Amino acid sequence: MSPSEGLIGDMRTKIHATEDALNIMQNALRDAVAKLQTNVFITLGIVIAAIIGISVVLITMVSRTIYLPIQLITSKIRNISQNLDLTQRVNFNSRDEIGSLSNSFDHLLGVLCDTTVAVKGTSNSVSDASVTLTHITNEVSKASNLQQQRNKRLRQQK
Known part of the structure; x- marks a missing residue:
């Protein structure tokens, strides 16, 4: 019997086949892990890009809701101060702090306008x-001058 025949030969063949199968499985597993890593990195990149995009949109919205009303109010206040027209109003109506500031400034303008009218x-x-x-005073001065002239004439007549 030869070494490749018999029970030992069958075992060797099965061991080599098992080793080959394990190598194939190991390579397949490496490929699957590499694909999963690639997918995770792509997904992570997409999530980061989405977070950045959402952040930019939110920052833009917040800046518009704060910056634009403040710019509008500042422009109106500048116009009021340049023209000295206390009858103008900012008239920015909103339910936040900026609207409260606008209402307070309009009230201040009303008080100043009323005070100016009173003054x-x-x-x-x-x-x-x-x-x-x-x-x-002019009438009293004229009367006084007339009185002085009369007194002077009376003195001269005496």
Whole structure:
């Protein structure tokens, strides 16, 4: 009998076949693991890209909801201060802090406008009183001058 025949030969053949099968399975397993790693990296890249994209969209939305209203309010305030028109209002209506700021500023403008009107009214009253006092003073001065002239004539006649 030869070494490749018999029970030992069959065992050797089966061992070689098993080794070959294990090598094939090991290579298949390596390929499957490599494919899974590639898929994991691709999936991870897609997830990271999606997170970055969502973050950019959210940052843009938040900046628009904060930055644009502030720019609008700032522009209106600048216009009011340049024209000194206290009758203008910001009129930015929203239910957040920026809307509250706008409403408070509009209220402040109303108070300043009312105060300015009151001061102007008082100023006009003071001006009218000043004109009246000037007129009275002129009349008193004329009367005083006339009295002095009469007194002078009376002294000269004596």
